[in-house]
Amino acid sequence: MSLTTLAQTLASGALLGCFYTLMALAFSMVLSVTRALNLAHGDLIILGGYLGYWFWSGSGLHPLLLVPVAGAALLPLALLWQWLFNRLPEPKELSSLVLTFGLSLLLQNIMLALWRGEYRLIASESLTGSIRLGGLRLNQGRLIVAAAALAAVGGLYLALTRTRWGRAVRATSLDREAAALLGINVDQATRTTFLLALALSGGAGVLFATLHYLYPAGGIELTLLAIVLTIWAGVGRLRSVLVAGVLLGVIEALTVAWSGPRWRELVVALLLLASLLARSGGLAGGRSH
Amino acid sequence: MALLEGRGLSMAFGGLLALRGVDIAVEEHQVVGLLGPNGSGKTTLFNILSGLLRPTAGQVWFHGTRMTDLPPWKISRLGIGRTFQIPRPFAHSTVFDNVLVGVTFRPRHRYHCPQDRRRETERLLGIVGLAEKAAANANELSLGERKRLELAMALSTRPTLLLLDELASGLSPKGREEVIRFYARLKERGLTIFAIEHSFRVLAQVADRLLVLDQGTIVADGRPAQVLGSPRVVEAYLGEDDHG
Amino acid sequence: MRRLTWIGAGLVAAALLLLPPLSGFHPYYLYLVSTALLFGTLATAWNLLAYAGQISFGHAAFFGLGAYGAALASLGRFSPWWAIVLGGLLGAGGAGVIGLASARLQGAYLALATLAYAEIWRGIAHNWSEVSGGGAGLIGIPPLPPLPWLPLDFTRGRAGSYYLSLAFLLVVLALFAGILHSRLGLAFAAVREEEERASLLGVHPLPWKILAFALSGFFSALAGGLYVHMVRVVEPDLVFSRYFSILPLVMATFGGLHTLLGPATAALGLYLVSELLLQPYVPVFHQLPYGLALIVVVLYLPGGLAGLLPSPRPSPHRGEGR
Ligand SMILES: Nc1ncnc2c1ncn2[C@@H]1O[C@H](COP(=O)(O)OP(=O)(O)OP(=O)(O)O)[C@@H](O)[C@H]1O
Ligand SMILES: [Mg+2]
Numbered sequence: 001m002s003l004t005t006l007a008q009t010l011a012s013g014a015l016l017g018c019f020y021t022l023m024a025l026a027f028s029m030v031l032s033v034t035r036a037l038n039l040a041h042g043d044l045i046i047l048g049g050y051l052g053y054w055f056w057s058g059s060g061l062h063p064l065l066l067v068p069v070a071g072a073a074l075l076p077l078a079l080l081w082q083w084l085f086n087r088l089p090e091p092k093e094l095s096s097l098v099l100t101f102g103l104s105l106l107l108q109n110i111m112l113a114l115w116r117g118e119y120r121l122i123a124s125e126s127l128t129g130s131i132r133l134g135g136l137r138l139n140q141g142r143l144i145v146a147a148a149a150l151a152a153v154g155g156l157y158l159a160l161t162r163t164r165w166g167r168a169v170r171a172t173s174l175d176r177e178a179a180a181l182l183g184i185n186v187d188q189a190t191r192t193t194f195l196l197a198l199a200l201s202g203g204a205g206v207l208f209a210t211l212h213y214l215y216p217a218g219g220i221e222l223t224l225l226a227i228v229l230t231i232w233a234g235v236g237r238l239r240s241v242l243v244a245g246v247l248l249g250v251i252e253a254l255t256v257a258w259s260g261p262r263w264r265e266l267v268v269a270l271l272l273l274a275s276l277l278a279r280s281g282g283l284a285g286g287r288s289h
Numbered sequence: 290m291a292l293l294e295g296r297g298l299s300m301a302f303g304g305l306l307a308l309r310g311v312d313i314a315v316e317e318h319q320v321v322g323l324l325g326p327n328g329s330g331k332t333t334l335f336n337i338l339s340g341l342l343r344p345t346a347g348q349v350w351f352h353g354t355r356m357t358d359l360p361p362w363k364i365s366r367l368g369i370g371r372t373f374q375i376p377r378p379f380a381h382s383t384v385f386d387n388v389l390v391g392v393t394f395r396p397r398h399r400y401h402c403p404q405d406r407r408r409e410t411e412r413l414l415g416i417v418g419l420a421e422k423a424a425a426n427a428n429e430l431s432l433g434e435r436k437r438l439e440l441a442m443a444l445s446t447r448p449t450l451l452l453l454d455e456l457a458s459g460l461s462p463k464g465r466e467e468v469i470r471f472y473a474r475l476k477e478r479g480l481t482i483f484a485i486e487h488s489f490r491v492l493a494q495v496a497d498r499l500l501v502l503d504q505g506t507i508v509a510d511g512r513p514a515q516v517l518g519s520p521r522v523v524e525a526y527l528g529e530d531d532h533g
Numbered sequence: 534m535r536r537l538t539w540i541g542a543g544l545v546a547a548a549l550l551l552l553p554p555l556s557g558f559h560p561y562y563l564y565l566v567s568t569a570l571l572f573g574t575l576a577t578a579w580n581l582l583a584y585a586g587q588i589s590f591g592h593a594a595f596f597g598l599g600a601y602g603a604a605l606a607s608l609g610r611f612s613p614w615w616a617i618v619l620g621g622l623l624g625a626g627g628a629g630v631i632g633l634a635s636a637r638l639q640g641a642y643l644a645l646a647t648l649a650y651a652e653i654w655r656g657i658a659h660n661w662s663e664v665s666g667g668g669a670g671l672i673g674i675p676p677l678p679p680l681p682w683l684p685l686d687f688t689r690g691r692a693g694s695y696y697l698s699l700a701f702l703l704v705v706l707a708l709f710a711g712i713l714h715s716r717l718g719l720a721f722a723a724v725r726e727e728e729e730r731a732s733l734l735g736v737h738p739l740p741w742k743i744l745a746f747a748l749s750g751f752f753s754a755l756a757g758g759l760y761v762h763m764v765r766v767v768e769p770d771l772v773f774s775r776y777f778s779i780l781p782l783v784m785a786t787f788g789g790l791h792t793l794l795g796p797a798t799a800a801l802g803l804y805l806v807s808e809l810l811l812q813p814y815v816p817v818f819h820q821l822p823y824g825l826a827l828i829v830v831v832l833y834l835p836g837g838l839a840g841l842l843p844s845p846r847p848s849p850h851r852g853e854g855r
Contacts, residue, residue: 037641087832093641094588095831098786101590101779102827105820113817220775224652227645266656272649276642277634339733362732371733379726390723391734393716446735 004135009257010250011136017249018146019207021242022153023222024229026200028241031230032173033193036085036096041226042219043107044198048074048205049214050111053120063124063210064148067203074202075195082194104219111216119213127210145207152200157238169193221265224272231275290353292317292481293338293369293450298347300333300505307333309505310347315450320472320482322492322513324522325502331485332374334502335452338483339371340364351450366396370448374455374485376435378427384438385423388413391445398447410445417441417471433464440471451475453484457491469494493517551699562809563695567763569804570698571756572780573797574705576788578752579781580796581709584718585745586725587635591647592753593777594631594654599624599754600761600772601658601665604674607762613677617758624754625747627654632746636739648778655773670768677762694763701759702797705752710793712748721745725791753781780804780823787826787834799826 027041038044048070055066084103088095127141160166168189171179180186208214208222229248233240248271255267291314300308307330315321325331336342338349340361348357351367359367370391378387389410392400400406414420417437422430430438436456443451457468465488472495475482486492492499492513499516501509509516516522579592603620607613631650638646658665665671677697712718720741723731728738757777761767781796788799803822811819 037645084828084832089831089835091640094644097590097641097644098588098782099828099831101782102824102831105779105827106824109818109820109824217775220652224649262660263656266653266660269649269652269656273634273646273653276646276649277637341729341733360732360737361729362735362737365733365735377727377730379723379730381726382722386719386722390719390731390736393719394735396735442734 005257008136009253011138012142013250013253014246015138015142015146015249016211016253017246018149018153018242019204019211019245020225020229020248021245022149022200022207023204024226024233024241024245025153025156025238026197026204027223027226028230028233029169029193029197030081030085033169033190034085034088034096035092036088037093037100037227038081039097039100039223040104040107040219041100041201042222042224043104043111044074044077044201044219045205045208045222046214046216046219047107047111048202049122049209050115050120050205051202052206052209053122053214056122056124062126063122063206064144067148067206070206071199071201071203074198078194078198079191081198082191085194086190104223108216108219115216117216119215120209121213122206122209124210141210145211148207149204152203153238153242156196156200160238165189165192221268224268228268228272228275231272231279291315292352293483294350295334295338296348298334298337298344298349300330300337300342301345306505308337308344311502311505311507313500313507315481315483317449317481318476318479319497320476320484320495322489322496322499323483323485323502324487324489324492324499324516325485329502330505331502332454335371335454335483335485338452339369365446365448368397368447368449369452370443370446370450371452372436372439372443372454372456374458376432376439378430378435378438378442380426380428382427383423384414384419384425384427384430385410387427387438388441388445391442395446413441413444416444433460436460436464448480450481450483453482455485455487458487465491489513489517560691563692565805565808567695567698568760569801569808570695570702571760572784572804573800574698574702574756575753575777575781576784576796576800577702577705577709578749578756580785580790580792581712581752582745582749583785584713584725584791585721585742586728587632587742587745588640588644588782589647589749589778590644590782591631591649591651591778592749592781593773593775594647594651595624595628595750595753596757596760596777597651597654597658597769597773598627598750599757600767601671601757602754603758604671604761604767605664607674608671613675613762614680617755617762620758621751621755624757625751628750628753629743629747632743633739635742635746651773651775651778655769658769658773665769666767668769670766670771672766674761674765674767676765697759701755706793706797708752713793717741717744776820783823783827786830 023041023045027038030036030038030041051073052063052066052070055061055069056063059066081103084099085096088099124141127144129140130137131140131143132138160170168179168184168186169192171182171184172186172189172193176186179189212218225248229241229244232244232247251271252264252267255263293313293315295311295313298308298311298313299306311330311334313334323331323334333342337344340356340359340363344357348355350356351364351369354367356364356367378384379390389406392406392409392413400409411420411423414423417440419434419437419441422434427435427438436459440453440456443453456471457465460468469491472482472484472491476495484492484496489499496513498511499509499513500507501516501522509519509522575592575596578595579589582589599617599620601620602623603613603616606616606619611619631647634646634650635643658670659668661667677693679693712721720731720736723734723736724738724741732738757772761772781800784800784803785796787803788797789795803826807819807822811821
């Protein structure tokens with residue numbers, strides 16, 4: 001591999017990593033507020049992607065404009081998710097995993113029913129060009145996706161650190177009871193977290209659909225990626241998630257460049273197993289910092 | 290040489306020092322009592338001695354072998370049994386099974402025939418007076434019964450040293466009398482007993498030696514009469530007895 | 534009284550199970566019921582692991598290892614019967630390996646590790662083409678030959694395959710019952726209920742957990758081996774499919790964790806409802822019952838269907854009469 005191709009691969013992986021960051025944040029927001037692991041996370045993203053595809057093929061609008069539309073389309077599901085997650089018995093980590101395994105199956109079935117398992121891609125012409133930057137040629141679509149993802153991550157960062165809402169969410173995720181005693185409306189904080197997380201997932205789905213072919217069973221890989229990132233970065237630590245996301249994007253790009261795309265899923269699963277074993281304290285371990 | 294010896298045991302939970310350099314020694318065939326106000330670190334000491342916690346500093350020897358880093362199951366196999374202050378049975382199993390586990394998996398005095406294991410289990414249940422409750426689920430028992438089950442479980446591995454954590458507290462006066470008789474009987478059988486009790490009346494009657502722990506340090510150590518006469522202990526305990 | 538009821542129910546069930554082939558079922562239905570029985574076995578094997586307190590999200594790994602092991606051995610001119618056993622051993626080994634992870638991981642995190650493990654094996658099967666045939670898999674797997682003392686045709690849709698799946702399920706159920714009443718069952722239950730307490734009673738938890746994984750993996754892998762010899766092809770996305778992880782989990786939790794007959798019963802019920810009632814009319818939603826069953830169990834039925842029975846089934850180690 002020549003130096004330019006290597007640099008090219010690294011840059012393109014880093015851009016993809018920005019998307020992963022956004023996706024993982026949506027996952028870890030729900031985890032930090034409810035202690036629930038949402039295995040259907042990736043399926044929600046794929047669903048957002050299919051909805052985006054549907055709107056796009058119907059309207060021909062620029063995919064970026066459809067990001068908020070797909071996000072809004074998942075809002076009713078956010079309320080359903082919250083309703084279900086509220087009823088989880090202890091231990092929540094495990095029961096949520098079982099519940100969302102079922103939800104993931106249902107979502108896949110619904111997508112199969114609606115889109116018949118066909119592979120779909122938002123192949124908008126506005127995304128196909130490439131831009132020269134120094135000696136590198138960067139795919140315009142990836143740049144736009146990365147920029148959109150970074151904008152969303154940045155907005156989320158500001159919302160969580162600078163607003164009353166953000167303080168309420170952070171307090172709720174640190175200690176629910178204590179937060180409630182301090183007069184914080186934890187139910188509202190939880191609900192808004194779900195709404196925001198699923199809206200972000202839906203929007204992320206549209207971005208994803210411009211990069212990768214969608215297929216109904218493709219969500220699990222995204223879920224596994226989100227879990228890996230959450231393990232690496234710890235729950236609710238936005239800057240580390242960004243670093244971890246970029247790292248993961250680069251690792252993936254290198255894997256694909258060296259050994260072909262067939263190895264991607266295998267590498268993701270290996271990373272997950274290794275990360276779980278290396279950090280055996282559980283995901284919430286990162287929360288104490 | 291003492292049967293059980295701990296030197297310089299310290300335990301820190303984050304910033305909280307639960308034990309600060311505790312030295313203990315328990316001689317064979319003795320009943321040693323451990324007293325101390327709430328939160329003084331008694332249970333923490335037992336957790337170290339049974340292998341549930343690794344001390345932040347210090348070492349423990351049993352029969353002259355160092356066992357500080359051993360896992361609980363190895364320590365159990367060396368011959369240390371314990372009860373929990375708040376009983377922790379296998380809640381959804383029968384009382385019988387709760388005791389059968391220790392009888393089945395102990396390395397010494399092992400019975401190879403299931404019949405013998407069952408008989409031994411019944412015998413242990415008889416000793417603690419739970420024979421009729423054998424088929425009940427552990428979570429159906431009253432507090433007093435659960436404490437007896439704790440004792441039977443601790444005995445089920447045939448330990449040489451028993452660590453008993455507040456066996457008498459929470460019981461009626463009659464229950465306490467019974468516990469005192471238990472201590473005497475267990476001692477007769479040649480067991481060594483290291484017992485935490487909140488109430489020193491219980492311990493005064495049976496203990497050969499008393500230790501008093503306060504805020505993680507040993508503040509008194511000696512024969513019961515000596516210890517209970519010491520002004521410091523009297524001061525720490527006056528009026529506490531009936532809460533235990 | 535209770536015992537008589539159970540025996541009666543057992544006889545009725547046995548009659549119902551023996552009847553279909555005799556009464557001239559269409560081969561497709563026979564095939565469905567055989568598959569349902571295999572899922573019953575898989576759910577029972579899953580439940581065995583759960584009995585030791587370990588929740589798996591990756592039984593597809595063991596099923597698939599058994600399937601590939603048996604297929605490869607069979608294609609390598611082993612007798613298919615021995616090939617299935619070899620596949621079973623491969624599955625047991627593979628399960629034991631991930632069982633090691635239970636030294637460091639518990640509950641949800643161990644479940645995630647098993648999920649990743651199944652994905653890893655699927656990835657290996659996809660990529661190690663020289664051995665596994667890659668994404669296209671392996672074809673030409675020989676059918677199960679008739680046994681000298683039992684001249685039945687064991688291929689898909691025949692009475693032979695039906696009886697074989699049934700016998701296999703009954704054997705696994707009998708073994709499960711035996712295990713519950715043995716030292717193994719005692720250790721498994723102790724480790725499940727309170728690992729720490731068990732270790733204070735001299736039980737070293739890790740070997741028991743690994744053993745539970747290996748046993749569960751063995752039975753699942755045997756089911757995988759049988760399955761490939763009935764359908765006679767093996768592909769990564771077929772035998773390492775996530776359904777072989779989800780379905781046993783759904784069936785066992787829906788039927789009642791830790792009960793003897795619950796998982797197999799639920800497996801038969803759910804699978805047949807899905808295939809007979811939904812598949813013909815609303816094919817795209819034929820997996821709906823599994824997802825719904827899982828949601829219902831988690832939210833409303835902590836004990837599964839068995840929890841609805843009037844009184845809990847007696848625990849195997851009841852003190853009286855033993
Ligand atoms: N696992 C733990 N994590 C953090 N702190 C702990 C832990 N275990 C005990 N502590 C703290 O250590 C101190 C000593 O507790 P310990 O249970 O040993 O007291 P004790 O003497 O047994 O009290 P009691 O008479 O109430 O049983 C207490 O302040 C307790 O809160
Ligand atoms: Mg205590």
